[in-house]
Amino acid sequence: MEAGPAGNVRVLVSSAEFGQGTNTVLCQIAAEALGLPYESVAIAQPDTTVVPNSGPTVASRTAMIVGKLVQSAAKGIMKTLTKTGLLGDHYTPEQFRAACQEYIAAHGVLKSYARYEAPGDVYWDDEKYRGEAYAAFAWAIYVAEVTVDLTTYAVTVDDFVALQEVGKVLNPVLAAGQITGGVAQAIGFALYEKVVWQNGHMINNQMTNYIMPTSADLPPIRVFFEELGNLHGAHGAKGIGELPMDGPAPAIVNAVEDATGVRFHSIPLLPEDLFEALGPALLEQDAPFLTRGTA
Amino acid sequence: MNPSPAASAKCEVSFIVNGDAKKLLAYPMERLLDVLRNDLNLTGAKEGCGEGECGSCSVLLDGVLVNSCLVPVAQASGANIDTIEGISAHALMHPLQEAFLECGGAQCGICTPGMILAAVHLLEKNSEPALAEIREGLAGNLCRCTGYMQIFEAVARAARRRVAK
Numbered sequence: 333m334e335a336g337p338a339g340n341v342r343v344l345v346s347s348a349e350f351g352q353g354t355n356t357v358l359c360q361i362a363a364e365a366l367g368l369p370y371e372s373v374a375i376a377q378p379d380t381t382v383v384p385n386s387g388p389t390v391a392s393r394t395a396m397i398v399g400k401l402v403q404s405a406a407k408g409i410m411k412t413l414t415k416t417g418l419l420g421d422h423y424t425p426e427q428f429r430a431a432c433q434e435y436i437a438a439h440g441v442l443k444s445y446a447r448y449e450a451p452g453d454v455y456w457d458d459e460k461y462r463g464e465a466y467a468a469f470a471w472a473i474y475v476a477e478v479t480v481d482l483t484t485y486a487v488t489v490d491d492f493v494a495l496q497e498v499g500k501v502l503n504p505v506l507a508a509g510q511i512t513g514g515v516a517q518a519i520g521f522a523l524y525e526k527v528v529w530q531n532g533h534m535i536n537n538q539m540t541n542y543i544m545p546t547s548a549d550l551p552p553i554r555v556f557f558e559e560l561g562n563l564h565g566a567h568g569a570k571g572i573g574e575l576p577m578d579g580p581a582p583a584i585v586n587a588v589e590d591a592t593g594v595r596f597h598s599i600p601l602l603p604e605d606l607f608e609a610l611g612p613a614l615l616e617q618d619a620p621f622l623t624r625g626t627a
Numbered sequence: 628m629n630p631s632p633a634a635s636a637k638c639e640v641s642f643i644v645n646g647d648a649k650k651l652l653a654y655p656m657e658r659l660l661d662v663l664r665n666d667l668n669l670t671g672a673k674e675g676c677g678e679g680e681c682g683s684c685s686v687l688l689d690g691v692l693v694n695s696c697l698v699p700v701a702q703a704s705g706a707n708i709d710t711i712e713g714i715s716a717h718a719l720m721h722p723l724q725e726a727f728l729e730c731g732g733a734q735c736g737i738c739t740p741g742m743i744l745a746a747v748h749l750l751e752k753n754s755e756p757a758l759a760e761i762r763e764g765l766a767g768n769l770c771r772c773t774g775y776m777q778i779f780e781a782v783a784r785a786a787r788r789r790v791a792k
Contacts (some may be wrong), residue, residue, distance in 0.1 A: 351735030351772050505731040509777055516774030539680035539769070548766040549774045581775065 333362065333405035334440040339429025341366060343375040343402055347394045352573060353506035354394050356373075360502060361399045365406035368425050384445065392571025395502060396466070399566025401446040404586075408444030421512070431445045451564050467564040469573050471497040474515075474583040477626045480591045485603035485610070487523050487588055489551045490624075491546040494576060497558040497582025500568035507572060511555045514576025521546045522581035526600050583627050642706045643758040644669070645713025654699035659693075660699045663710060671711035675769070682768030685741030686710050691746040692767070701752045701779035712746060723738055723747060723753070723785040732781035734772030742768045746782045 334342045343362050349355040349510050357374040366373075374382050386398050413419035418431035435442050445506040450456055456463040477491040494511050501507045524543040528536045536542045583598050589595050636781035637652040644667060663669045663686070672695050675683035679694040686695045687709040714721045722745050727734065733739040742765065749756060756764060757784050761782050762775075770778065 342733050351733070353734075504727075505777070509731040509734060509773055512774030512776040513772045516773070517771065538678060539676045540678070544771070545765045545767060547762045547767060549779070550775060553774055 333402065333409055333444050333446075335409050335432045335436075337429075337433040337436045337527070339368070339372060339425060339432050340404070341368065341373045341375065342549075343405075343490070345375070345386040345398050346378045346383050348378050348382055348389045353512060354389070354392075354504060357395050357502050357506060358399060358402050360404045361395075362406045364567060364609060366428070367401045367423070368428060372425065387448075391465075391469070392573045392575070393466070395446060395569045396468075396562070396565040396571050397500070398529070399502070399569060400564065401448060403566045404446035404601060405444045408446060409442060410627040412442065412444065433465050440459075454564075465571045466571070467497065468562040468570050470499070470570040470572060471558075472579050474573050474579040475626065476580065478587040478591060478624065480588060480606065480623050480625070482610075482621055482623060485606040487584070487601060488608065489519055489523070489584060489587075491554070492551045492555045492580065494580070495556045495558060496572070496575065497560055497566060497570075499559050499565050499570035500559050500560035502567060502569050507557065508555045509570050511576045512553045514573065515553045515580050516545055516550055517550075518580035519567040519579050519584065521577070521599075522584040522599050523601055524549075526602060586627030587625040589625070590627050591623045598605065637700070638706050640700055642703050642708055644708045645710060653700045656699045658696055659686070659688075659700050659703050659708075660695040662757060663708075665759070668782070669710050669712050669738040673725065673737050673740060675737060679736070680769070682708040682741045683738050685744045685768060687744055687748060689746075689748075690751070692745055692785060693768075709744070709747075711743060721747070722788055725727060725782070726781040726785040726788070727778070730781035730784060732764055732773065738768055738770045742770065746778075746785070749782070750786055750789060 333344060341362055343358050345358065346404045347354050347358065355375045357586070358476070359375055360370060363370045363373045386401060387393070413435060414421065416435065418434055419427065432442055451467045454464045454467045456465060473495040475493040476489055479488045479490055492515055494515055496511055498507065507540050524545060525535050527542070562570045585599060585601065588601060592610055596609065635654065637654050639650060640653050641650045643649070649667065651662070651666050653666065660672055660674060663672055672686055673683040674696060675681035677696050682694060684695045685692055688698065689702060689706050702768040703717065715724060723743050727739065727743065745765050745768045749761065751762055758779060761779050765778065
């Protein structure tokens with residue numbers, strides 16, 4: 333992290349923004365740690381000729397791991413200024429600016445580095461790739477309510493609730509967007525999106541034959557958060573992005589089982605899969621048109 | 628061998644884009660999307676699927692929401708075209724753009740220009756759409772990031788503000 337003479341701060345990391353809100357959240361973390369308004373923090377382009385390599389933008393690690401490094405680097409800037417007597421324990425943004433200006437006049441630059449160190453109770457073997465990759469993991473509960481149409485064999489998700497324990501919600505709008513987006517993809521994963529391979533190619537590689545959910549296909553996706561904190565994440569945050577892709581499909585398959593009494597072992601559950609499993613049984617009885625289930 | 632349409636001679640096409648009269652030379656079967664992006668440097672409309680399914684190339688053609696990847700430029704001759712670049716009033720965001728920003732209606736941004744035009748089109752036809760009407764109105768514009776919920780919220784918020792004014 334680098335501070336300028338105008339009391340402005342620049343976050344230097346290699347995390348890439350692709351819409352998930354990384355730039356916003358990392359600047360928020362820095363502003364919060366330094367007690368500065370959000371507007372005085374900017375973020376550099378993720379080009380490793382100018383920023384340190386803070387690792388790839390993967391594995392739900394950015395807010396948690398890189399965010400924690402940003403928080404530590406911000407503390408480093410603060411410590412430099414307090415140690416040299418330029419800043420007291422409590423300060424205004426104006427005092428911070430004056431301290432930065434004075435420090436830079438005397439020393440040329442004001443920079444701070446933070447490097448990841450695994451917490452003492454977490455062991456990871458990089459050679460064998462075994463151990464605990466992270467100090468904390470997020471938790472979630474997914475509830476799906478479905479209707480199975482016994483004429484068309486199509487499954488519709490009528491309602492979906494996601495309860496996410498993410499340590500700490502750093503930005504409510506962006507956090508909810510990560511969950512609704514993940515759940516929507518997972519509904520596609522569970523019910524529509526079948527990749528058909530032939531001779532090493534995906535043969536249904538068009539949006540007319542590979543079906544993803546549209547705005548008309550999704551249920552209300554209702555998101556709730558639980559915040560239990562995480563000592564090792566930025567301001568208590570855990571990873572957030574991937575979990576909502578993982579849990580919803582099993583919840584939907586279980587809800588279909590609840591509705592039909594038949595256990596399914598693969599996804600996507602297309603109407604032809606349901607027909608194959610349910611068809612003969614239902615033809616024998618005076619079947620209802622719809623059957624509902626929850627899981 | 629028949630020459631492909633694109634290989635035939637260029638012809639003069641005139642239309643109005645975001646209120647400005649434009650005249651240019653183009654192959655008649657060139658896609659409106661390519662003419663907007665390459666000849667007029669209006670890169671807001673995005674090519675997603677290129678087959679009229681995803682809506683990321685949406686523009687308004689005489690007030691009708693179209694996929695500009697499916698419109699031969701000759702068909703746009705004399706038309707009034709609105710793209711995302713003409714939606715904001717100079718530096719001022721359109722109320723829909725503002726609401727998308729507040730509600731988290733945009734993530735990666737590929738669908739956003741088309742999604743906002745679809746919403747503009749919807750609110751012009753129906754100033755107080757119910758949730759089901761918002762869902763229906765945006766169903767031709769795919770979004771992979773947001774799961775749509777925050778987009779619905781943004782459109783409803785912009786509609787409420789528009790009606791309140």
